[in-house]
Amino acid sequence: MTEDRTNLQWARLAAAIKAAREARGLRQIDLAELAGISEGSIQNLEDPDRRPSRMPQSLAKVEPHLGWSAGSGVAILKGGEPTLLATNPRDGRRDSQGRIRGQLPLRIVDELESDDPLLDSAVIELPGVDGARMTVVVRGNPNATPEQIQEALLAWRKAERRLQRLSVEEGSDTPNPRAANGS
Known part of the structure; x- marks a missing residue:
């Protein structure tokens, strides 16, 4: 019917x-x-x-x-x-899944909540400002071949090294990535 x-x-x-x-x-x-x-x-x-x-x-x-x-x-x-998707107004997180909402721009939230495969992530201290840091989430194409994933990881590694060098060049003595990575 x-x-x-x-x-x-x-x-x-x-x-x-x-x-x-x-x-x-x-x-x-x-x-x-x-x-x-x-x-x-x-x-x-x-x-x-x-x-x-x-x-x-x-x-x-x-x-x-x-x-x-x-x-x-x-x-x-x-x-x-x-x-509407339920959110906890106190902390901006979605109640049912504990995802960040309300505290970040929508494009960032959607990227963080993406089902695309997580390739890596890192937290990198910003130079010259005590406690300031940058969070990087690296996502891959869900339809990527193993070779394409490897290529994306290599591109991220190069970019990560450049970011860490900037931190050193800008005044901190050593790069201090507090990495929370998946690899």
Whole structure:
């Protein structure tokens, strides 16, 4: 038995997606990149005149980047409201998964919460300012071959050495990376 799609509110969903995207300060291309889909897919989702014959796969991919829990798009189509991802207002972390929210720009949060493979990470002391540090998270392409991952790691190692040299050149005696790395 197929679902009755005649009463789905596509224009309402399009408006909700656009409003949520704009509220997060994202352009269509930004949301597309975060969700791993094409900009055209975002344009289709935001088109109030579009009536797809089936549920777009891209809908589930954009939901978390709009701050919605899974299934929120379908709820809007059926006349309901999106369920917002829960956050703990005290510390800005998502309650259910302990991820950072509210304290960092959205692009950074989305990158930190990405499912792309973590290649490495490091915390590097900044020169001349006691206690100031830079945090670097290196993510890889989820479809990368082992050779491509190796190439990305080598590129990161070169960049990491340059960052550490800058720290030495700027006045600290020795590079002091407090690395929390995965390799």
